[in-house]
Amino acid sequence: MKIHKGKDVLEIIKQPSFLQSWDRLARQCPWATVFQQKEFVLTWYELFDDQTPIIITDWNGDSMTGIFPLIQTADQLSYPGNNLAEYQAWLSTKENNTSFIKGALDLIRNDYSLHLKYLPSESPLDWLDDHSRLKKHIFLKEYAQPIMECNEERLDIELKKKNKKEKINRLKRQGELSFQRITSPTDFTDILPQLIEQNEFRKGAIYGKLAFLDDHRRVDFLDKVFEKGLLHASILKLNNEIIASNVGFITGNTVHLQGLNTHSPFYAKHSPGILHFLMLGIDLKKDNFDYFDLTPGGIDGYKSKLATSYYSTHELQMDSVFETKKKQVKDSIKSTAKNLIGKKPKKPTLLSTLFFGSNKGNPSESQHKAIYFNLKGDQFNIKTNQTSVVESKSNYTYHKNNIADLLIFPLEEQKIAFLSDAMYRIENGQHFYAVKSAQLLIATLWFIPTGTKEMNGNKREQDNLEFSYLSPSLESPQEIINTIIQDEHLSPSLVSSMDISYFKFPILE
Incomplete structure (x- = not known):
């Protein structure tokens, strides 16, 4: 020895x-x-x-x-x-x-x-x-180790249950829904950045961990072991968009959940992750796999609904x-x-309330005063009838609903709170415009449709625009707002309903 x-x-x-x-x-x-x-x-x-x-x-x-x-x-x-x-x-x-x-x-x-x-x-x-x-x-x-047996008949029955069938039909009304296994190393390398973005956004929001972005060698590791045949990769696509995925390690007739499992927050209400797991189980059986190892940890949630047996x-x-x-x-x-x-697991979509408390009352009276930043209303003298573009000298750009932009939020101590807030907003139907200068995120502007559910249980009575983050380095916020309104064909009246009294995540000068 x-x-x-x-x-x-x-x-x-x-x-x-x-x-x-x-x-x-x-x-x-x-x-x-x-x-x-x-x-x-x-x-x-x-x-x-x-x-x-x-x-x-x-x-x-x-x-x-x-x-x-x-x-x-x-x-x-x-x-x-x-x-x-x-x-x-x-x-x-x-x-x-x-x-x-x-x-x-x-x-x-x-x-x-x-x-x-x-x-x-x-x-x-x-x-x-x-x-x-x-x-x-x-x-x-x-620890308990939940296992899902890959039984085609049982999984097919599960997919045909009313609630899941309705979610599948709603997705199909938006386009072509397809399950695909990825077998080509080139294809895997091509989709890996998208999967990493979805994975990091959710893990960052829930656990405050950005393991793959913090150390890119982990991405390279997945790439290399895929080439060596150690990984099983599959995706669920809506048209050309990946809305769920699983990249799991292979042991004999078993695929382990461990690796990457993701879903797009924009389709969260349709439960694409669960639908993908059920479709994956059917496909695994066709490929002569018998078990999908759901792995220890978090077994009180979706794993308990999928598991057919448990190891120790x-x-x-x-x-x-x-x-x-x-x-x-x-x-x-x-x-x-x-x-x-007692065991009372927290729902990820409600995590924001843990960080920000209730939205009732004046935000400045929140127990989390440190994350609010008051600005004077006269800084936002917006003329919506004026044709406006972002000044080229500022080099500002913006993208709509690009998760990667949220991951470069610059305030490390508030990153988990920012991502958790963003996940809650997206899963409840809000859209965002991320404003960048070079590769720096300097503002996040949200479009909140009428009827959107807020964390206090109320619903928005009209369409709104709202910043969750604004850096003072954005010298003319009104110009970028006007540009977004014009480019996205939003109503100019939105400006008058903007909540400009505070921002949850500022860069303090």
Whole structure:
């Protein structure tokens, strides 16, 4: 048993016999998934060369009974792929597993902490009962892993239910609705930017995470592993627009939800994501896949409606005895509190209310005063009868309903609030015009149709224009407003109903 680290790893993976032994073990290991395949791990090592690669193995130049690939950040060890690797574990055989994993963890437990997101459901854990000293260092937390069986008849019946059939028909009235599997690497590369935009917008609004935009190597990683046949990609299109997608990793007869799953917020009321999942299940069966792994986490929402069975998986953390005990106590308190409070998942479309509170009353009286910026009304002396264009010297441009523009919102501390507000607006029928100077977002103007539902439950009694964000660097906001009104054939009377008393997301001078 030996720890290979850094340059040693780069040398050992050049040896064909080592790679052949890795492949052989991956085929023999009962709990192996795509995330333990050398193609997944080595692609990550190649792209993320700022993370120190580590491999623990008993390979002797001829045979191998276990291998445990890891990455090191400070004194913390984790699995290659980070959260893109849904199932994180070592490879071994039933016969050799206990001796291998006990030996591997004994090698590292004094010098490193270890975090594995989810162990594959078939991972054996009986070795812990035989190692009381090691057990004191390990915290295990169990999770349910929902699985959808790809049964064509059942899924077809589900699609024909009244509510889903109505949503499909409403979409078809807007154009041609089509499900497509993407098999060409060129096609996948072409659509990937659109999928990333949809993914980042939703994840940014709900979780405040823009993982792919923050580190473009993750995009390159998906591109490369698709070329290597590790990914299954499919899209739902309305005419030429992608309104839902899923890019999931493949293990044998199973496709994992983990990767990318997206839908366009402009069609949220039609539930394109759920429709796509049901169509995907039918298509997977035709391609000889049996299961769609919905993956642990968030199982009280749509996953519970799609799941036909559940497996059990675990999160594993290894640390000092003291830190492990702290984790156990903290988790116990958290579980008790959750049981007392009850499970009441928040709807993503209502997240804005958590940030902004009620819209009732004067915005300046909100408990979130810090995000409001008052401007004097006389700054908006707009003459709607005047033919106006954006001054060329300003180099202002605008686009309608371009999600990518929202993702470059410049105030990092307020980004999640801005995106959450934008998602709520879009899903409730508002349209936006993003104004940019060069590649900087300097204003977001919203068109709010009559009847639009507000966060306080009221509905707009007339069409409105409203800024949610305006930078003082936009010297003549009235000119860009006039230009948008003329270009988009909006009613000039909208200007008189503009809410210009405050903006939720300003750049303060």
